[in-house]
Amino acid sequence: MEHRLQLAHKEQIDMIAAIAHDLKTPLTSINGFTELLATHKDLPETEKQEYYDLIQRKSGYMVELINDFSSFTKEKLELESMVAKPVKASKLFENIALEYEYELAGLDNELTCRHSFTENILLMVNEPMIRRVFGNLFSNAVRYGGKNKLKVYMTGYPLGQYAFFQIEDNGIGVPDKDISSLFLKFFTVDKSRQIQKGGLGLGLASCKSIIEHHRGEICAYPSEYGGLGIRFSLPLAAQH
Template sequence: MKFKTRLIIAFFTVIMVPVVLTSLFILLLGRYQISSIEKTYGLTGTTVEVLTNPVQVLGQLTVEPCHELRAEAVANPDKLEDATYLNEFNEMLADKKSCLIVRKDDTITYMGGKVNRMEKVLEKLPSYGNTETTSEAGLYFGGNVQILVKQIDFQYSDGADGSAFIVTDVGDMIPEIREFAVDVLIVIGLVLIFTAAVLVLWIYRAVMQPLGRMQQAAQYIKEGNLDFEMKWETDDELGQLCRDFEEMRRRLKTNTEEKLAFDKENKELISNISHDLKTPVTTIKGYAEGIMDGVADTPEKLEKYIRTIYNKAGEMDTLINELTFYSKIDTNRIPYNFDTLSVNNYFNDCAEDLALELEQRGVEFGYFNYVEEDVRVIADAEQIKRVIHNIINNSLKYIDKPKGKINLRVKDVGDFVQVELEDNGCGIAAKDLTNIFERFYRTDASRNSSKGGSGIGLSVVKKIIEDHGGKIWATSREGTGTTMYFVLRKYQEVPVNE
């Protein structure tokens, strides 16, 4: 569940749950209080709406006394001058928060005296024959008085006008109603507290669990431990944050592993080149000492020594160039100069150079071109030459036959030009064939360490061919030889619609 959805649910829950629970409680408690009030005060037909209206409740308490007094006033009006009867009636009204006042003409003949603010009450008493106060509901006076007056008019036997008033102090609420109001307030408070507590706990658990995991994960990362898994159980915003955190951890781990591998490769490269540089340096030093000591005492020997020094210096230059090019690969700064090349012209020139070089090394070279004259490719001539030389140098290291042989074939294969370089070396095992283009990979480290080289030649070849939009692969048979293949996309002119 989304965190936003949780907050929306929480918002409506905070509104709806207290309303529903409070309404239910008021209904149940109201029924109980109604039953108690009806039993205590002898009422019937009381409802929750009546219970919440003190004027209406207190008005009902005096309905029966009002009927009784009216009947007595009609049947025996002079009895309303009997102090004993009036006191007894007034005591009965006292239990109902009311009192009795009797007036003859304009003179108050009896006053129960149980109502507060009596002077103001007397001022509010209506005149004889008032129709509002003679009704069963009575007349309510608000303001500072807060009284309900029910008036009963009658005629004394001597002809005087008489009025009996049942005055109820509405400001003095009956205890059950007061308790009901207090209980309602308490319930509302408890419901609000309960609802808030449940929602806070719900949201707290939804927030703190993923936060706790992220905190633990951050501690692991701080300690350098990336070998853990950040799990998540929800699909909300925090769950997405956990997924992002896990993705960050994976990338950090990948970067760390790549850095360690890179450092290892750099150390291996430095070790390989240092090893390979030691041999020509030792040779150069030895031949130079021979010249200095006069060992080369004939022109032929001197020329041989100088030629050897020159060749070894060339090997050192090749190694240094290889190291420089390796650094450019890692920073993706290989200097490409793409141009449209004629396949025949380019590979014919390459074949001439290779024929001379391999002839000096005693290796037989064969060149076969099956491409039409007009076929062209877009490529960097210098970098493609580097590809061919790296492949051939790698082949020369592993030619184990008395007579070495290397063949160069150029073929037209649809939208591509395919170049094949075949040797008759020792071959490569099938299990190693897919790994030969990886950096520093050696099929037999103990044997190949003596062959020299930085170990990055074929990885450089793969990088250059892929940057040209091509592909490189190899086939091999142990004891027979290896063939390297790479393809370059043909250059095709797009016709311009006139």
Template sequence: MENTMKIKTKLAISFCIIIFVPVVLTSIVLVGFNKIQLKAINKTYGMEDAGMLALTDTVQFLNKVTGRTYDELEKTSLIEPSRLLDSDYLTKINKKLEKKYSYLIVKSEGELIFNGGIDNDDILRKLPRISNKQSSSDVSSYMDSDDKVLIKQLNFRDSDGDEASLYIVTSTACVIPEVRTVLMEGAFALVLILLTTAAMLIVWIYRSIITPIERLRIAAENIKDGNLDFELETSPSDGEIGELCTAFEQMRARLKKNAEEKVTNESENRVLISNIAHDLKTPITAVKGYAEGILDGVANTPEKVDKYVRTIYNKANDMDKLINELTLYSKIDTNRIPYNFAKINVTDYFNDCVEEIGLDLEAKNIRLSYENHVDSNVLIIADPEQIRRVINNIVGNSVKYMNKTQSYIDIRINDVGDFIQVEIEDNGRGINQRDMPYIFDRFYRADASRNSATGGSGIGLSIVKKIIEDHGGKIWATSKEGDGTTMFFVIRKYQETQDMNRQ
């Protein structure tokens, strides 16, 4: 499972990366340059461990650069001072110093003997005085308006005993190429590290924050345009924005579901209106025809008038039942069925129901059989009127689709543990197996078992299912086309412990 990282955590990590990563990487790069480039400095100038000194104190570094030459000249001044006045020897030494941005100046008794560098009157005029010591070195610096130079002075006496001074002049304005290279490479590495770090952070922030926000924007545009047929990709690793995307996707799915339900309801309502128009048209046409027969004198005998009136009455009852069914459907659709639950004795209640049903079936030449296998003291909690509606709807459907000369309906009440099970079996035309999964759907009419010729709104069994489920029960059916159908529903028994638990 992916870890969720909050925006606050991401900002803290970004801050640490901005601060510490460039510092650490730059330090590593500088150490690498120190080992590679500064070793070249040590090798070029013949010094040991002068690398960092070149970066931290250029003046001291350049002073050390000419150290060996100065020591050689100092030794010569003690052993053979006359060589320090030899032009060839001084030229040779001066060529070595040129590689180190230095040159020689020699003065004797105040007169210039050798000048291996540029003609700079300021430097020549302001060179330190000759010391009274036989041989001494004195390191000092001289700064004019344009140049900064490092001067190393060596005092000596020539073979005639005259006082003389030798000066090694080093320009501190020139940084040796290796040091400049190190500094430039270090600066370039620092800029590259900063750019790389910034690019990595931009990519990370873009992918973790900007990308989900862009997906949200596109999703919002789709919803604004009425398009709900898409899926917003969500990721728990996106933190708060991921949670927002998840909530947005749930909202989109809910909107889509509501839109689909609206379309379905509108379609069902159109089917309902069509069914109502057809189911009302048939009895109204009959009522109108028989009423016209009476008015026109077609029913010219008391017997015919009585037959016409009874037919009109029966058709009016059919319309009344249809209107009541539609009224109940509207209450079911808004979950406002007025239930009046009460304790019901199973044996007494179903005996009364069967007795009432039997009279109607007998008039239609349909045999009714009834079996009760439940103890006489078994009770259920139910709404008597609504359970009676369930039984009447099921039996009414059986009667409607009877196609046998010798028709029958069997009602059985069985004890199945904590429930009572009611079975209503008929030998009607049955239901095709492909239609069985849909018989409890609203407005569904199977071609074979529930067509428009038999009437009905197509909501009777959906009402039955709703009532049974609201009683905490379950309803199902088995059928074989041509042989008949059996409806089953179960309702939980009432037990005394239920009252005890409520107290």
């Protein structure tokens, strides 16, 4: 018990330190821009507008950081009281596919889906939580894929006592040295996939937490399509 409390305390300290670090950069920029606008009142209107736009973007980034933190802490509380129910693997897969096929098409991206689940394959899951995992993975692919017309591939299949799901893309991928760190809290890839930098790097950490609470596993790997692949497993419900 004492060890768990120590770990929880350390996690809180790490999270606060990460937030303070990530807020410091935009705050410093905003302070610099406002000071410049206050002391150089004769700047051309076009230049002033550029600084106003920068301040707005930096402020938006700060709001996103705070929202990420709020969502992550709320999710941790929800996981402690999580209720799982039997769900058909095929129905879950097809509903997710339909939802995100239209969403990605609206962003001029393409989603290809295929599964081999039979009607009798059941998962014992908290469906809203698992939907959150899919949402994070699709959002991550689109946000960091680095292509205007991204192709995303979703696959599902049973193997042994588990159902496996894969989300892959043909984007710019992640350096091999960073793949093992993707599920760490506060980790973000700073170069190759940091096309639209933002957030605390909690999206994939959140996915890991949810999947592990369901007694499954999640991993990342270089996709055969050239980008990043994420695979996770969920245990099948006991058949009576």
